Amino acid sequence: GQQVMQIPQYQHVQEGEDFTTYCNSSTTLSNIQWYKQRPGGHPVFLIQLVKSGEVKKQKRLTFQFGEAKKNSSLHITATQTTDVGTYFCAGGRSSNTGKLIFGQGTTLQVKP
């Protein structure tokens, strides 16, 4: 079946350093979404990418969808303590269902 792999599993950075998490799907995706989950919380939607090669920015966050629509990345510039949490990518095979296959997540710790 479809698998979505995410690396690294954990990342510890000093506040102000950059952070990147990578996501790879075993199959071509219709779209990819990114979610953030704070400790003890539930996943919260960050963004959706649909087009091949698409790049979107949200303040210090940059999201990229690969040309083959099988991989994606999230880059955070100059991390802050408020960025702490687990970041999940979630791949959609079809826009008809909205069903998402989540990666294992990357847990980000930021040292002040």
Add this chain to the structure above:
Amino acid sequence: DTGVSQDPRHKITKRGQNVTFRCDPISEHNRLYWYRQTLGQGPEFLTYFQNEAQLEKSRLLSDRFSAERPKGSFSTLEIQRTEQGDSAMYLCASSLLTGVAEAFFGQGTRLTVV
């Protein structure tokens, strides 16, 4: 509050008992999903409704699991004859039928089977 709500938030049950969870989605959302999340893992898809129709169910889902969404509003997830391996966070999410399929998650129901 117009977010997704789940009840109960926590459930402790003895092995072999049946449990039922409820999810109230955002009112205008046609799609409703159930996911299961264990520690250190991403949410795992269980099943999906569009209005009242259950359109997809994970092949990994045991026959002990059943979900309903009568009248296309709230949904229930029942687990029969619970096992210790069923211990997890059960997340419900809802989304619109068209446009960006952003999934709004509830706070989840944490199930502990003892």
